[in-house]
Amino acid sequence: SQQGEEDPQALSIQEGENATMNCSYKTSINNLQWYRQNSGRGLVHLILIRSNEREKHSGRLRVTLDTSKKSSSLLITASRAADTASYFCATDGETSGSRLTFGEGTQLTVNP
Amino acid sequence: DAGVIQSPRHEVTEMGQEVTLRCKPISGHDYLFWYRQTMMRGLELLIYFNNNVPIDDSGMPEDRFSAKMPNASFSTLKIQPSEPRDSAVYFCASSLSPVRGYTFGSGTRLTVV
Numbered sequence: 001s002q003q004g005e006e007d008p009q010a011l012s013i014q015e016g017e018n019a020t021m022n023c024s025y026k027t028s029i030n031n032l033q034w035y036r037q038n039s040g041r042g043l044v045h046l047i048l049i050r051s052n053e054r055e056k057h058s059g060r061l062r063v064t065l066d067t068s069k070k071s072s073s074l075l076i077t078a079s080r081a082a083d084t085a086s087y088f089c090a091t092d093g094e095t096s097g098s099r100l101t102f103g104e105g106t107q108l109t110v111n112p
Numbered sequence: 113d114a115g116v117i118q119s120p121r122h123e124v125t126e127m128g129q130e131v132t133l134r135c136k137p138i139s140g141h142d143y144l145f146w147y148r149q150t151m152m153r154g155l156e157l158l159i160y161f162n163n164n165v166p167i168d169d170s171g172m173p174e175d176r177f178s179a180k181m182p183n184a185s186f187s188t189l190k191i192q193p194s195e196p197r198d199s200a201v202y203f204c205a206s207s208l209s210p211v212r213g214y215t216f217g218s219g220t221r222l223t224v225v
Binding site: 030031033035041042043044045048088092098099100101102103104105 | 116143145147154155157160162167168203205210211212213214215216217218219
């Protein structure tokens with residue numbers, strides 16, 4: 001079973017709008033990561049946030065983490081058509097060793 | 113660096129045949145992971161290696177699946193005999209340290225007919 005669950009499953013927006021995707025998880029974590037997957041390609045690492053961090057920025061990406069609610073959000077500002085992809089959260093925790101457990105993903109479509 | 117290299121990109125085989133998927137991790141990465149992705153089950157970890165040693169193979173579906181890492185620059189995932197339900201995209205990923213993120217290959221799309 002998946003540790004993370006993304007919400008929504010699919011999101012369609014217009015270019016220039018902001019996109020927010022959420023991830024919830026069940027067990028205590030050390031780190032939470034976000035990945036992007038373009039159609040037919042492998043996953044690409046976007047950003048990592050540690051369990052003792054609350055917010056992190058990278059370019060147009062903003063990630064927040066609320067360990068009390070076991071949830072994270074990924075905000076993409078000023079979206080572009082090239083941002084169209086599936087986005088996954090992944091967690092590693094005390095019981096998972098070095099492996100990441102991935103959520104089911106959010107399919108983001110940015111319309112030109 | 114060329115990234116994580118997987119071969120073949122596509123494989124179509126008949127039920128009962130042996131299938132071998134190959135992966136070359138990024139040089140210097142001590143961790144190598146094999147994942148399977150399907151619409152129904154999402155991304156599933158099959159097995160991972162640290163310094164060429166299998167650490168956790170609890171995700172390997174059954175005895176038909178086996179994985180090896182004979183050296184730091186090469187790993188294989190073998191399915192024998194293959195079944196239609198093995199059809200999926202198989203990803204290899206490597207990492208210097210898991211807390212720093214994985215680098216994924218482009219995947220092998222396996223179709224068993």
